[in-house]
Amino acid sequence: MAPVLEVQNLTTHYETLRGWVRAVDDVSFSVEKGEALGIAGESGSGKSTVALSLLRILPRGGRIRKGRILFEGTDLASLSNEEMRKIRWKGISIVFQGAMNAFNPVFKVGDQIIEAIQIHEPKTDKKAALDRARNLLELVGVEPDRVDNYPHEFSGGMRQRALIAMALAANPKLLIADEPGTALDVIVQAQTLKLMRELKDRLGLSMVMISHDLSIIAETCEKVAIMYAGRIVEYGDAEGIFKEPLHPYTQGLVKAFPSIKGERIRLTSIPGSPPDLLDPPSGCRFNPRCPFVMDVCHKVVPPLAPPGKGTHLVACHLYGEGRK
Ligand code: ATP
Ligand code: SF4
Numbered sequence: 001m002a003p004v005l006e007v008q009n010l011t012t013h014y015e016t017l018r019g020w021v022r023a024v025d026d027v028s029f030s031v032e033k034g035e036a037l038g039i040a041g042e043s044g045s046g047k048s049t050v051a052l053s054l055l056r057i058l059p060r061g062g063r064i065r066k067g068r069i070l071f072e073g074t075d076l077a078s079l080s081n082e083e084m085r086k087i088r089w090k091g092i093s094i095v096f097q098g099a100m101n102a103f104n105p106v107f108k109v110g111d112q113i114i115e116a117i118q119i120h121e122p123k124t125d126k127k128a129a130l131d132r133a134r135n136l137l138e139l140v141g142v143e144p145d146r147v148d149n150y151p152h153e154f155s156g157g158m159r160q161r162a163l164i165a166m167a168l169a170a171n172p173k174l175l176i177a178d179e180p181g182t183a184l185d186v187i188v189q190a191q192t193l194k195l196m197r198e199l200k201d202r203l204g205l206s207m208v209m210i211s212h213d214l215s216i217i218a219e220t221c222e223k224v225a226i227m228y229a230g231r232i233v234e235y236g237d238a239e240g241i242f243k244e245p246l247h248p249y250t251q252g253l254v255k256a257f258p259s260i261k262g263e264r265i266r267l268t269s270i271p272g273s274p275p276d277l278l279d280p281p282s283g284c285r286f287n288p289r290c291p292f293v294m295d296v297c298h299k300v301v302p303p304l305a306p307p308g309k310g311t312h313l314v315a316c317h318l319y320g321e322g323r324k
Contacts, residue, residue, distance in 0.1 A: 112146025236312020
């Protein structure tokens, strides 16, 4: 079966007064039906820019300069704004990071979910939309009678659940979660992740989960893309990558935190800092920080390719024939 989402060579830059910020360069990945792909990387690696590109909601200056975003076979990068509006919510929906304030404080939570349903499915009458809002709340583990509550009457965890319910209002095929639960305490975060897993299984949802926290990805995703400075440096089966990371950057991340499934971890453990994406290093963008750097690393961009062993892809000159 064709993947729900297939991103090919996505290149998204931001135009600034100082030049183009090369936030996402030549990024390719796919998501099958019912599959969760995690995108992990340090702050500024381009994860959110990928998510915003998929929905074509980039801020001013942001531009998709190359590549295709095939959603159920249609290239979103070439749709008109009008056509794109039909994809958002119904096709692809997003739960934003730190979105605890996403609800309008002066309207009841239920009314806001009802509005989301009716905007995207105008034929749904008020009664049917109310029933649906109640069902959605129940689906995410919130008492349906809470439709009549205002956002401030919800706890942080409940608000997060209600936001997920709202993102599901128009029955999307693909849900993007950008830093799910970042603002929540550890227990509520774990519950939110459990909910995401359950929803994926129950609804057959495809997901793209974006996080700088490897443990979140390890707990929820079958597949993972590790991003560094706007590029995917390692990609494939999550278990394989966490068990046997191949890229020096991923190795650094995984080694620094041996118990991926245990402690909460942050991807800030590697010495040095990511490059300025206005003028990234030539060749491999990790070369200023890499303990194994070779001559070729300064000159040639390593392709994301099979390493000759293992099942996943890696972009590093240490692997494979013909890479130099
Ligand atoms: P975080 O985890 O902090 O959200 P991220 O991995 O999602 O980071 P992005 O937010 O996608 O990374 O940023 C990628 C790069 O693009 C960074 O260098 C960032 O400074 C730059 N960038 C993001 N938004 C803009 C903008 N509106 N204008 C110019 N540059 C931007
Ligand atoms: Fe290090 Fe070179 Fe591999 Fe980049 S390509 S990660 S610099 S060895």
